[in-house]
Amino acid sequence: MIDFECTPRVDLEFMNREHRKAFDDANALKSLLDNALERRLDSGVKEQRKSVLESELEIEADAQVTEPDSVEIDQLLQTLLLDTVTHFELEQQCMEEYLFPARVEHNQEHQRVLVWMAEEHSLWTADCSVETIIHLSDYAADKFPNWLLSHIVTMDTVMASYIHRHGGTSL
Numbered sequence: 313m314i315d316f317e318c319t320p321r322v323d324l325e326f327m328n329r330e331h332r333k334a335f336d337d338a339n340a341l342k343s344l345l346d347n348a349l350e351r352r353l354d355s356g357v358k359e360q361r362k363s364v365l366e367s368e369l370e371i372e373a374d375a376q377v378t379e380p381d382s383v384e385i386d387q388l389l390q391t392l393l394l395d396t397v398t399h400f401e402l403e404q405q406c407m408e409e410y411l412f413p414a415r416v417e418h419n420q421e422h423q424r425v426l427v428w429m430a431e432e433h434s435l436w437t438a439d440c441s442v443e444t445i446i447h448l449s450d451y452a453a454d455k456f457p458n459w460l461l462s463h464i465v466t467m468d469t470v471m472a473s474y475i476h477r478h479g480g481t482s483l
């Protein structure tokens with residue numbers, strides 16, 4: 313997990329706000345996934361302890377424990393996606409307005425990451441299994457925040473500096 317406070321700032325404040333939101337979304341998702349994994353593992357242990365004589369009602373009650381997790385994780389994946397769409401749209405508008413020279417390459421990178429993020433979300437829609445929780449934990453705690461940090465210190469830093477030097481101010 314990466315905390316926004318430990319990352320470098322760029323020259324445009326609206327971008328720093330979007331980056332904070334993205335790290336916060338990813339960290340909240342990681343926490344939810346950790347809790348969900350813990351509950352799944354707990355209920356797995358309980359299942360093993362159940363005797364054959366236990367009623368179906370009890371088994372049903374245990375199954376329902378995981379249901380709110382799935383909905384919450386889905387909602388947070390949706391929030392991360394919508395916040396990222398907004399983040400990229402704001403940067404793209406800014407690059408167009410100031411005719412930033414590398415705007416095509418920067419936009420292509422944004423589009424690639426949105427496709428990747430939508431694919432991660434669709435994994436959860438298709439299968440809320442322990443394997444998917446583990447996969448998404450790696451995405452939320454490592455793959456996505458490390459991509460974001462690397463994007464901030466390269467493309468975003470160059471773009472924000474250019475726009476700031478050409479009269480762009482914080483939105």
Ligand SMILES: [Fe+2]
Binds near residue numbers: 330331403
């Ligand atoms: Fe950015």
Ligand SMILES: [Fe+2]
Binds near residue numbers: 463467468
């Ligand atoms: Fe960017």
